[in-house]
Amino acid sequence: MIIGVVGLGAMGLGIAQVFAQAGHPVRATDAADAARASARERMAAALAPRVAKGAMTGAERDATLARLTVVDTVEDIAPAGLVIEAVAERLEVKQAVFRSLEPLLPADAVLATNTSSLSVAAIAEGLARPGQVLGLHFFNPAPVMKLVELVAYAGTTAAALDLARSLAEGAGKVVIACPDRPGFIVNRCARPYYGEALALLEEGRTATEIDAAMVAAGYRLGPFALIDLIGADINLAATESLAAAMGGHPRYHVFRALRDQVARGELGRKSGRGFVFPAEPAPPPADAEAIALRIEAALANEAAWLLSEGGVTAEGIDTAMKLGLNFPRGPFEARARHGADRIRATLAALEAAAPPHLKTRYLPAPEPSP
Ligand SMILES: NC(=O)c1ccc[n+]([C@@H]2O[C@H](COP(=O)([O-])OP(=O)(O)OC[C@H]3O[C@@H](n4cnc5c(N)ncnc54)[C@H](O)[C@@H]3O)[C@@H](O)[C@H]2O)c1
Known part of the structure; x- marks a missing residue:
């Protein structure tokens, strides 16, 4: 043809x-x-x-x-x-x-x-x-x-x-x-990988230790190394576009740290300096597992929200995230690995501690029907 x-x-x-x-x-x-x-x-x-x-x-x-x-x-x-x-x-x-x-x-x-x-x-x-x-x-x-x-x-x-x-x-x-939903699968379900990392950064963790935690959890690139590769400006545009399409819901919050990074012109590899580029990767911090659990809980929750909206399967989302982003496991596989109870408890703790502008960010998606 x-x-x-x-x-x-x-x-x-x-x-x-x-x-x-x-x-x-x-x-x-x-x-x-x-x-x-x-x-x-x-x-x-x-x-x-x-x-x-x-x-x-x-x-x-x-x-x-x-x-x-x-x-x-x-x-x-x-x-x-x-x-x-x-x-x-x-x-x-x-x-x-x-x-x-x-x-x-x-x-x-x-x-x-x-x-x-x-x-x-x-x-x-x-x-x-x-x-x-x-x-x-x-x-x-x-x-x-x-x-x-x-x-x-x-x-x-x-x-x-x-x-x-x-x-x-x-x-x-x-x-x-x-x-036909904003961001389809990958561009939408990837948001928490960056967003939760930026939330941690704004809470005082360093980009280097957050990246190291995700690398230790099996991810080829940490969230900040990935932003540096894509370009912080491109990442900001994608984040803003999805935030607008989703009515400004706090799950798609555009973090100030990302805006500031772009305003400084520290866009990543293409500008010679980014969140972590050109620094060498560091060893993971003592609480690396807790950092990875938090980011994977947010990833799993976003995927569960998309699943609840219909037109896609959990396997489809997992496959898309592995192939589209080179993730070592899909969000539903991550959920199974940690256990649904731990994911729920992590989200509940994050919601309880969320500052006013992030309230409702961590509300759990409806449970997938068995
Ligand atoms: N770049 C990416 O990573 C990526 C990934 C997936 C999807 N997309 C999408 O793919 C599309 C193209 O992106 P790109 O990165 O290749 O852009 P690009 O700017 O490299 O190429 C766009 C091309 O379209 C041509 N063009 C513009 N208007 C035209 C018209 N009316 N008729 C014929 N040609 C026209 C331009 O001359 C240009 O050569 C966009 O919709 C983009 O969102 C891009």
Whole structure:
């Protein structure tokens, strides 16, 4: 099946590579001349290390590149059965792309958005066949990250979901269904990893010891090393966006320590200095287990809230968190490891001690039905 890609930035190019490597002819375009002109060269550069380390032969690379056709306009994408847009993260831009594409495509073609933060339902609004719209949320870099969140809104048809799932799975991805809710699974359920660490920091713990506690608990990167890797500005934008989408609930509180960090320009690796970067990791503090329990209790509670809202399974959330963030265990696995009683007691103690602006932050989610 021909796959269409609109937007040849970091994500669109990676998504085009995923499907071209899987053997699909890919027709891709971008509004910017420079992005179109450089696309093939950028894909060749992305494939080069795979060839160098023997993961792909030179002939396979050439065949992959030959499957990419860069076209000048969305009209030229027309025969595609699945089109994925990875254009700018603005509702009106994404709506305009789908509105111009829809009349050109076969009636059963699926329109997928790679949005991270917009509502899929809103993107589908005003189309003649809104049931063909869904989210296929890839992670960066798309050719490397196994996870794809498959986002259905209330109007998405089962046939569209089946097609998108089978094409993404056929391209080697692990596809996890999730509802059209802010942050989907990973971007939402990751918030407490950073948020609880920032709460501890504001209570006087150091970023180094908090990170060391999480590393001792099996996490590849502590919360602050992860913020330093992503960029504190990017992390702040994601946190603010989710806080706004969730009506400013204290579970999504934007901690002052994060705002201050961004205001100081200490964004992490990209600015040369972050919460912990460039310092070396330190040994864990004496109460490392209590720190990890607190952060995992908050992670488990957020995941349980999402679960209670429907459209997703506990296994799906666990898998998404392990693949999307390289976590050693999912939030429900963490809950089972500590025991539900300990998690409940931890949350209750945190709620009792919470300052006024964080009251209700730790209220437990409804218990999952057996
Ligand atoms: N970067 C990430 O980590 C990441 C991860 C998951 C999802 N996303 C989402 O993927 C999308 C793209 O992100 P990105 O990081 O690749 O951005 P990017 O800025 O690297 O690329 C966007 C590309 O879209 C093009 N474009 C903009 N408007 C267009 C239009 N109307 N028609 C055709 N092309 C247009 C731009 O010229 C640019 O080349 C966004 O919705 C983003 O939220 C990003």
